[in-house]
Amino acid sequence: MSDRTAAPATDSKRPLAVDTSSSWERTRKLTPVPGSPRIPRAAPIAPALRPRLRTRLVIAMLFAALVPVLIVAVLATSVILSSLESGLREDADRQLTVGLNLVLRSVERLGDECNQVSASAILADAMSGGAAELDAWLADAQVHVPSARLQLFDAQGQAVYDRTLGGATARFTDVDVKPTDPLVAAGRRWARGVSLERVGDRVVMRAVSPVIDSSLALKGVIVLSTPLDGDFADGIKGALAADVMIGGLSGDMYTTFRSSVGRRSELMQLAPGERDAILKQGRRIRDLDLPSGRYKVAATAIVDSTEEPIGIIGVAVDREPLAATKRLALRSLIAGGGLALLFALVLALLWSRRLGAPIAELHRGASAVSRGDLDHRIEMTGDDELTDLATAFNQMTSTLKDNQARLAARMREIVALHDAGRAVSSVIDLDSVSRKIVDAVARTFDVQLVALWLVEGGAQPGLRASAARAKRPGVSSALATDEALASVSALKEVAEKVKASRQTIRLERASDDPTHGEAMRAAGTLGPFVALPLDRKARVVGVLVVARSEDAREFSEADLNLLTTFADQAGAAVENAVLYQEVRGASEELERKVRLRTAELTAINSELGRAFADLRDTQAQLVLSERMAGLGLLVAGVAHEINSPSAAIRGSIDGLAPALTRVTRHGSELAERASTAQRASITSYLEATAPSLAERPLATGIAARKLAREVSAVLEKAGIADAQLLSADLADLGMTPADAGTLVAALGTDHALAHAVVAALTDHVYLHRTASTVRHAVGQIQRIVGALKSYSHLDQQATRVEADLHEGLETTLVLMHHALRDIVVERHYGELPLVPVYVDELNQVWTNLISNAQQALGGKGTIAIETGAEASYVFVRVIDDGPGVPAEALSQIFEPFFTTKPKGEGTGLGLGIAKRIVDKHGGKLRCDSRPGRTVFEVRLPTTLEAAA
Amino acid sequence: MRRVVVAAIAMLAACDAATTTRGLRRDPGALVVAKPSDVQGLDPAIITDAESIEVGGLLYEGLARWKPGTTDVEPGLAASWSTSPDGKQWTFELRPGIVFHDGSPLDATAVVYSFERLLDPKHPHYLGERGVFWRSLFKEITKVTALTPLRVQIEMGRPFAPLLGNLALYPIVSPAAVETWGEELRTHPVGTGPYELEAWSPGESVVVRRFQRYWGTPPLLERIVFRVVVDARQRLVDLESGAVDIATAILPDEQSFVELHPDLDLHHVPGNDVSYLAFNTQKPPFDHPAVRRAMARGINKEPIVQLAFQARALPANGALPPSQWAYHEPKAKLGYDVKRARDELAKLAVAGTWDPSVRYKLYASSTPRPYSPQPERVARFLQEALSQIGVQTDLVLQPHPVHRKSLQQGEHDLALFGWIGDTGDPDSILYVLLHSANAVLGSATNIAFYRDPGVDKLLVDAQQSTDQSTRTGLYAAVQERVAEDMPWVPIAHSELVVATRHELQGVVLSPFGQPGYARIRRGPAR
Incomplete structure (x- = not known):
C-alpha cells in the first residue's frame, strides 16, 4: 500500500488507536487533546444558512421544471413557424407557377379562339363583302369570341376591320396591331400563332390566324389582342385564390388588391432594384406589407417568344394566417411559461421547506457535536431517509462519547507503559531490569500481584523468580519485593507451563480454574489472572505474571494487548541485560587466553630466530658447495680440455726425432743422386709443395685409391718406374694428378730420383703437419686458460x-x-x-x-x-x-x-x-x-x- | 446542454432551408427526361423503337460517330481509317485503352464479334431474323477481320461510301456480355458509351449513370433518368413543375405555351426526313415529266406547312433537308404559280398528253407519321390545290401498313408518302427513294417507280466514292436532275421538337431529334 493511501487510513484510525504497533511518538502527540474528535471547529453557524439553502433549492427546482418546458416550447414553436414560413414560400412559388400557367393558357385559348374564328367559312366570304357584312358576321359569331380587340386585314395586309369585343373599350384603346406588324405578315403567310408583346408599358397577348376559303386561298388575316391588365389579373385571381400583380417593364403593376371598401387599389410601383432583380434573375419571393394586408409575393418575368422579358407577373399570398399563428404561439408561450413558472415556484417553496427543516435540524446537531456537545439529541418525526439520518446521528454521538471516554483511559495507560518501557530499557543490570518491569506493571495496572521469572542456566535452563510485587488487602502500597517473591513461589508451576507452551494464560477468575485453581489459591491470587511469556525471537527469556484482586475487573483485550506490548519490551530489556552479562564474562575469559598465548608465542619466536640463523648459515654453505660443485664440473672439463692438446703435443714431439733423421738422410741421398740443377729444382719443389700438402686433409679409402690410380696414370705417362707404388704414397699425401704433373716437371728426365723425392716429400709434409698440430694444441690450451681467467x-x-x-x-x-x-x-x-x-x-x-x-x-x-x-x-x-x-x-x-x-x-x-x-x-x-x-x-x- | 440545444435548433433551421428551395428535392446531378413510352430493349442489334435507340445511343458507340447536331461523320471508337485503292477494303485503327462497362477491353476481336453476330449464320449468337435491319445496311460487307489487336479490316463486295454513316450507327457490344447474357443482353446492355445502365424498371423508368472509365470527354451530368409519362399533357405539367428537365413529343398546340413560358425552352431541329407527293411515273400521264412539273407548280407548300404541320416543318425543295451535308438547292426551282400551272396543263391537254376529265387516285395514310402529323389534312389540301389547276382526284385513305403495301404494288396514281433516312448518309434517302433498283413492284421503296439510268449511275458512283467532295458533287447532280424530272413533289421536312427547362444549358438536338445528353449541364434556375 502506498503512503498516499495509507496516510488517511491511519489518520482515520488515530482517535481510536489502540493499535499496539503504532509508534509511541504518534500516540504521544495525541495526548494533549485526549478524546478530541476529528471534527474541524466550524465557524459559528450563520443564521442565513437556512434561507440560502432554501433559495438554492427553489432556484434548482425552478430550473429543473422550467428549462425543459421552455426548450421544448421554443423548439416546437420555431419548427412550426419555420415550416409555416417555408410552406408559405412554397405556396407563393406554386401559386406563381399556376398563375403563369393561367396567363399562358389564356394566350393559348386566345389562339384557339382566333383559329376557330378564322376557320369560319362565313368570315372568308364576309371578307370580300366589306365592313357591313363583317358586322353581320360578328353579330352572329360574337358568342364564340372573347373580350378582345379584333382586327382584320385583307390578303394584301390592309386593315379592313377593327372592333372591340365584349365592351370596356377603354382597356383596348392602345392594343391594336399595325398593318406593318410582323405578326400580320406571318398571318399572310398562312401562319397561325400567338404572341406576347409589349405595347407601351403594357403586355399584350395576341393571336393571329390566316383567313382562308375552302380552296386554301388567303382572304385575309385576323388578329385578336388583349392586354394583361387589372381586369385580366382579376380573372386570374378568380382561378388562383391569391392576389395577382401584373405589369410592364417599368415596374408599374396592375394588382388585384382591394381596399377595405372593395375598391381596387391604384397601380402599384415596384422598386427599381426589385424590378431589375426579377427581370434579370427570374423568380423572386419576398414579403410585402400593404395597408390592405401582409403578403408573401412571388414574382417572375413575362417573356416573349424570343425569351426577352417584356413584363412582370407576381402573385401575393396572404401572410395574415401566418402572422396570426405567430402571435398565437407567442401568447401561448408566454402564458404557458408564466403558469409553469408560478406552479414551479409554489412547488419549489413547499418542497424546499419540507427538505430544509430536517436538514437544518441535522445541521444544528452537527454544530453541537463540533462544539463538543456530545449530549445533543436530534428529535425528528417521520419515516424518511432524513429521520434515519437523525437516528444514525444520535447513535453516532453516543458512540463517540463512549469511545472518547475509553480512549482517554487507554491513553493514560499507554503513556504510563511507555514511560515504564523507557525506564526498563534504561538499565542493563538484570536485577534492576526485573525490578523495574515489575514496578512498571504494578504502577500501570491496578493489580494485586506482579511477578517476573527469568529463564536462567545454560544447558538446562530453569526459571528463577527474579522480582515480584504484591499488595495485601487493606494495604495501600506494594509490598516489599522479597516478601512478594516468597509468596509467588506457588505460581512457579504456572510460569513453567507458560514458558514451555509460549502461550499466554488468561484466567477470568483464577480461583475457579480447574487446572490452576489450587496454585492460585495457594498464592492468594483469586481474581483475574494473566501469565505471559517474555518472548524473544527463538526463545522465552522470562514469564510475567499479573493478577488482580478477587473483586477487581477482569483484564480486557486492550489490557492484554498493552501487556503483550510491554512484555515484548520487557523481554528485550531482559535479553539485553542477559547478553550484557554474558559479553562481560566472555571478554574477561578472552583477555586471559590472549595473555597466555602471547607468552607462548614469545618463546616460539626466540626459538625461530635461532633456527633462522642456523638456516641462513646452512644456506650460505649450500650455495658455496653448489658453487664449488659447479667449479668442480668446470675443472673436470678444463682438465680434459688441456689434457687433449697436451697429449697431441707429446705425440707430435715423439715423432719429431725420427722424422728429422729421415729428412737428413733424404737430403744427402738427393745430394748424391741429383745434379746441382736438379737439386735446386727439387729443393724449391719441396719447399713449395710440402706446406700446401700439409694443409690438405688426408685422403682415405676409396677416394685415396681413385686418386692413386689417377696419379699413377700421370706418372706412368711420364715414364716413371714403379709408378704404381709411388702413386699410393703420393695419394696418401693428398697429391692430385695436377700435383703429380708438377712433380714430374720438377723431376725432369731422371726418373730414378722419384722415389727419393717422394720419400723426402713425405717427411716434409709430416714435419709441417706436426708443427701445425702443436701450434693448434698450444692455442687451445691458451684459450682455455684465458677463459678460466675471464670466468672467474x-x-x-x-x-x-x-x-x-x-x-x-x-x-x-x-x-x-x-x-x-x-x-x-x-x-x-x-x-x-x-x-x-x-x-x-x-x-x-x-x-x-x-x-x-x-x-x-x-x-x-x-x-x-x-x-x-x-x-x-x-x-x-x-x-x-x-x-x-x-x-x-x-x-x-x-x-x-x-x-x-x-x-x-x-x-x-x-x-x-x-x-x-x-x-x-x-x-x-x-x-x-x-x-x-x-x-x-x-x-x-x-x-x-x-x-x- | 446549452450547446446541444443550439445544435438542435441549427439542424432544424437547416431542414427548413432545404424545404424552401422551390420544393424540388431532386438529385441535381441527375437529368430527368419524360418520354411517351418505355424502351423496348437495350440489345442494340435488335432495337428499332426511338426510345431504345435514344437510350442505346448513350450506352453504345460505333466505330465512327456524328458530330454533335449534324450527320457529319467523325472518328469514334476507331481513331482513323483508310481504304484500299479499289475502295473495297477498309482498315480501322481502334483507339487504345477503351473498355466496356463490364471492364473487358474493346479490341479488334470485339469489333469482329459484333459484326459476326450479325452477319455470320454460324456464329453461336447469330441474330438471325432480328438482325434484318442491320444486315440490310451491311449487305455489302463480305468479311470482317481482326488484323492486330487494334486494327480491323472490313472487306466489301464493292466500294460503298455510306458504310461510314452506317458504322456511326452500328454499336459495338462486349463479347463477354453477349456470352454471359445471350438473349438477356436486352436487359443487361454492355457497351463503351459515356453512360452505363443503372436501373430499368419496365414501364416506369430507365436510369443510366456516368461510366467512370469512359475513354472520351466525360459527360457533365452524373445520371440520366428516362421516365415514362404517357400523357402528353402530363409531360408538360411535369416539365412546368420542374419534376422533369426534358419532355419530348410535345403536342403542336402546346408548343407556343412552351415558347412563351419563361421557365421553359423549346428546341427544334430539322428532321432527316421528307414528305412528298409521288407520281406513279409508270402510269400515264405521269410518265410525262411536263405533266409532273406543271402539277408541281400548282402546289403551294406554305399553307400546308403552316396549317397541316402547324409550322413545325420546312417547305421542301428537294429530297434532302437543308441540314444534310449533301443538300443542294436546285437551280431549276419550280415556284408556286397557279396560273402557269393551269396554262401548262391546258397546253398538255391540247397536245393530248393530259386528259382533264380523268379522275386520279390520290393515296394517303390515315395514320399520323413522324414526318407527317396530319397526313389526311395534307392530302385534302393537296386534293384542293390540284383541283384548283383542274386535276381531279379521289382520295384513298388507308391505315399506314395497308397504304404502304398498296404503294409498293403500284396501285396509286398519286401518293402522299414520306421517308426518314435510316442513317445520316444522303444515300439512305436518295438511293432508297430514287434508284431504279428499289422500283420493284411488291417491295418498292421508290414508289414513284422512277427509273433514270443517269440518276442510277450517279447514285451508285456516289456510293462507291469515298471522297466527300466527289460525293457532294454527285449528289448535287442527282438533286438537280430530279428537280427537273420531278418524279415527286417534295412537300416538307418535319421539325423535331424537344422542350426543356430553361436552366439546362448545352442542349443540341441531333437530326434525329435527340438531345446531346453528354454535353448538357444545369445552370442557375430562372
Whole structure:
C-alpha cells in the first residue's frame, strides 16, 4: 500500500488507536487533546444558512421544471413557424407557377379562339363583302369570341376591320396591331400563332390566324389582342385564390388588391432594384406589407417568344394566417411559461421547506457535536431517509462519547507503559531490569500481584523468580519485593507451563480454574489472572505474571494487548541485560587466553630466530658447495680440455726425432743422386709443395685409391718406374694428378730420383703437419686458460661492470666444451648493448642454465642460445629440445633443493641460485617448457635505473 | 446542454432551408427526361423503337460517330481509317485503352464479334431474323477481320461510301456480355458509351449513370433518368413543375405555351426526313415529266406547312433537308404559280398528253407519321390545290401498313408518302427513294417507280466514292436532275421538337431529334 493511501487510513484510525504497533511518538502527540474528535471547529453557524439553502433549492427546482418546458416550447414553436414560413414560400412559388400557367393558357385559348374564328367559312366570304357584312358576321359569331380587340386585314395586309369585343373599350384603346406588324405578315403567310408583346408599358397577348376559303386561298388575316391588365389579373385571381400583380417593364403593376371598401387599389410601383432583380434573375419571393394586408409575393418575368422579358407577373399570398399563428404561439408561450413558472415556484417553496427543516435540524446537531456537545439529541418525526439520518446521528454521538471516554483511559495507560518501557530499557543490570518491569506493571495496572521469572542456566535452563510485587488487602502500597517473591513461589508451576507452551494464560477468575485453581489459591491470587511469556525471537527469556484482586475487573483485550506490548519490551530489556552479562564474562575469559598465548608465542619466536640463523648459515654453505660443485664440473672439463692438446703435443714431439733423421738422410741421398740443377729444382719443389700438402686433409679409402690410380696414370705417362707404388704414397699425401704433373716437371728426365723425392716429400709434409698440430694444441690450451681467467673475474668481483653478454656466454661455452661435446650448440645472437652486470655471478647463471640444459638432454641434442635487445632490457634464452619440465614441476623449479634428478646427483640449488642472481640484477628468469622445447629466458635491464 | 440545444435548433433551421428551395428535392446531378413510352430493349442489334435507340445511343458507340447536331461523320471508337485503292477494303485503327462497362477491353476481336453476330449464320449468337435491319445496311460487307489487336479490316463486295454513316450507327457490344447474357443482353446492355445502365424498371423508368472509365470527354451530368409519362399533357405539367428537365413529343398546340413560358425552352431541329407527293411515273400521264412539273407548280407548300404541320416543318425543295451535308438547292426551282400551272396543263391537254376529265387516285395514310402529323389534312389540301389547276382526284385513305403495301404494288396514281433516312448518309434517302433498283413492284421503296439510268449511275458512283467532295458533287447532280424530272413533289421536312427547362444549358438536338445528353449541364434556375 502506498503512503498516499495509507496516510488517511491511519489518520482515520488515530482517535481510536489502540493499535499496539503504532509508534509511541504518534500516540504521544495525541495526548494533549485526549478524546478530541476529528471534527474541524466550524465557524459559528450563520443564521442565513437556512434561507440560502432554501433559495438554492427553489432556484434548482425552478430550473429543473422550467428549462425543459421552455426548450421544448421554443423548439416546437420555431419548427412550426419555420415550416409555416417555408410552406408559405412554397405556396407563393406554386401559386406563381399556376398563375403563369393561367396567363399562358389564356394566350393559348386566345389562339384557339382566333383559329376557330378564322376557320369560319362565313368570315372568308364576309371578307370580300366589306365592313357591313363583317358586322353581320360578328353579330352572329360574337358568342364564340372573347373580350378582345379584333382586327382584320385583307390578303394584301390592309386593315379592313377593327372592333372591340365584349365592351370596356377603354382597356383596348392602345392594343391594336399595325398593318406593318410582323405578326400580320406571318398571318399572310398562312401562319397561325400567338404572341406576347409589349405595347407601351403594357403586355399584350395576341393571336393571329390566316383567313382562308375552302380552296386554301388567303382572304385575309385576323388578329385578336388583349392586354394583361387589372381586369385580366382579376380573372386570374378568380382561378388562383391569391392576389395577382401584373405589369410592364417599368415596374408599374396592375394588382388585384382591394381596399377595405372593395375598391381596387391604384397601380402599384415596384422598386427599381426589385424590378431589375426579377427581370434579370427570374423568380423572386419576398414579403410585402400593404395597408390592405401582409403578403408573401412571388414574382417572375413575362417573356416573349424570343425569351426577352417584356413584363412582370407576381402573385401575393396572404401572410395574415401566418402572422396570426405567430402571435398565437407567442401568447401561448408566454402564458404557458408564466403558469409553469408560478406552479414551479409554489412547488419549489413547499418542497424546499419540507427538505430544509430536517436538514437544518441535522445541521444544528452537527454544530453541537463540533462544539463538543456530545449530549445533543436530534428529535425528528417521520419515516424518511432524513429521520434515519437523525437516528444514525444520535447513535453516532453516543458512540463517540463512549469511545472518547475509553480512549482517554487507554491513553493514560499507554503513556504510563511507555514511560515504564523507557525506564526498563534504561538499565542493563538484570536485577534492576526485573525490578523495574515489575514496578512498571504494578504502577500501570491496578493489580494485586506482579511477578517476573527469568529463564536462567545454560544447558538446562530453569526459571528463577527474579522480582515480584504484591499488595495485601487493606494495604495501600506494594509490598516489599522479597516478601512478594516468597509468596509467588506457588505460581512457579504456572510460569513453567507458560514458558514451555509460549502461550499466554488468561484466567477470568483464577480461583475457579480447574487446572490452576489450587496454585492460585495457594498464592492468594483469586481474581483475574494473566501469565505471559517474555518472548524473544527463538526463545522465552522470562514469564510475567499479573493478577488482580478477587473483586477487581477482569483484564480486557486492550489490557492484554498493552501487556503483550510491554512484555515484548520487557523481554528485550531482559535479553539485553542477559547478553550484557554474558559479553562481560566472555571478554574477561578472552583477555586471559590472549595473555597466555602471547607468552607462548614469545618463546616460539626466540626459538625461530635461532633456527633462522642456523638456516641462513646452512644456506650460505649450500650455495658455496653448489658453487664449488659447479667449479668442480668446470675443472673436470678444463682438465680434459688441456689434457687433449697436451697429449697431441707429446705425440707430435715423439715423432719429431725420427722424422728429422729421415729428412737428413733424404737430403744427402738427393745430394748424391741429383745434379746441382736438379737439386735446386727439387729443393724449391719441396719447399713449395710440402706446406700446401700439409694443409690438405688426408685422403682415405676409396677416394685415396681413385686418386692413386689417377696419379699413377700421370706418372706412368711420364715414364716413371714403379709408378704404381709411388702413386699410393703420393695419394696418401693428398697429391692430385695436377700435383703429380708438377712433380714430374720438377723431376725432369731422371726418373730414378722419384722415389727419393717422394720419400723426402713425405717427411716434409709430416714435419709441417706436426708443427701445425702443436701450434693448434698450444692455442687451445691458451684459450682455455684465458677463459678460466675471464670466468672467474677475480679482480672485478664486487662491482657492476658494463659487459658484453656474448663474451660471458662464449666463455662459459668454452669452459663447458667438454660437457657439450655431443651436443649441437646453435647461436642466434642479436645485437646487444653493454649491460651493467656482476660478470662472474652472471657467468654462473649461464653455467647453471647450460648445464641444466645439458643434463636435461642427457648429453645428446641441441641447445640454442638466442639473444636480443628490447627497449629497456636484453634477453638471453637457453633453449633445449629435451623432454621438458613436467607441468606440475614448472612452478617449483626455482625453489631451492628442487631437483628431478635422482638423490645425490644434484644439489637442486642451480636454478634457484641462477634466479637469485638474476633477481639481484633487477631482471627476470622465466621458464617455458613443453616436450621438445624448453626455454629459460633471462631478462636483464639495460640500465642501472631500470635495474633499481 | 446549452450547446446541444443550439445544435438542435441549427439542424432544424437547416431542414427548413432545404424545404424552401422551390420544393424540388431532386438529385441535381441527375437529368430527368419524360418520354411517351418505355424502351423496348437495350440489345442494340435488335432495337428499332426511338426510345431504345435514344437510350442505346448513350450506352453504345460505333466505330465512327456524328458530330454533335449534324450527320457529319467523325472518328469514334476507331481513331482513323483508310481504304484500299479499289475502295473495297477498309482498315480501322481502334483507339487504345477503351473498355466496356463490364471492364473487358474493346479490341479488334470485339469489333469482329459484333459484326459476326450479325452477319455470320454460324456464329453461336447469330441474330438471325432480328438482325434484318442491320444486315440490310451491311449487305455489302463480305468479311470482317481482326488484323492486330487494334486494327480491323472490313472487306466489301464493292466500294460503298455510306458504310461510314452506317458504322456511326452500328454499336459495338462486349463479347463477354453477349456470352454471359445471350438473349438477356436486352436487359443487361454492355457497351463503351459515356453512360452505363443503372436501373430499368419496365414501364416506369430507365436510369443510366456516368461510366467512370469512359475513354472520351466525360459527360457533365452524373445520371440520366428516362421516365415514362404517357400523357402528353402530363409531360408538360411535369416539365412546368420542374419534376422533369426534358419532355419530348410535345403536342403542336402546346408548343407556343412552351415558347412563351419563361421557365421553359423549346428546341427544334430539322428532321432527316421528307414528305412528298409521288407520281406513279409508270402510269400515264405521269410518265410525262411536263405533266409532273406543271402539277408541281400548282402546289403551294406554305399553307400546308403552316396549317397541316402547324409550322413545325420546312417547305421542301428537294429530297434532302437543308441540314444534310449533301443538300443542294436546285437551280431549276419550280415556284408556286397557279396560273402557269393551269396554262401548262391546258397546253398538255391540247397536245393530248393530259386528259382533264380523268379522275386520279390520290393515296394517303390515315395514320399520323413522324414526318407527317396530319397526313389526311395534307392530302385534302393537296386534293384542293390540284383541283384548283383542274386535276381531279379521289382520295384513298388507308391505315399506314395497308397504304404502304398498296404503294409498293403500284396501285396509286398519286401518293402522299414520306421517308426518314435510316442513317445520316444522303444515300439512305436518295438511293432508297430514287434508284431504279428499289422500283420493284411488291417491295418498292421508290414508289414513284422512277427509273433514270443517269440518276442510277450517279447514285451508285456516289456510293462507291469515298471522297466527300466527289460525293457532294454527285449528289448535287442527282438533286438537280430530279428537280427537273420531278418524279415527286417534295412537300416538307418535319421539325423535331424537344422542350426543356430553361436552366439546362448545352442542349443540341441531333437530326434525329435527340438531345446531346453528354454535353448538357444545369445552370442557375430562372
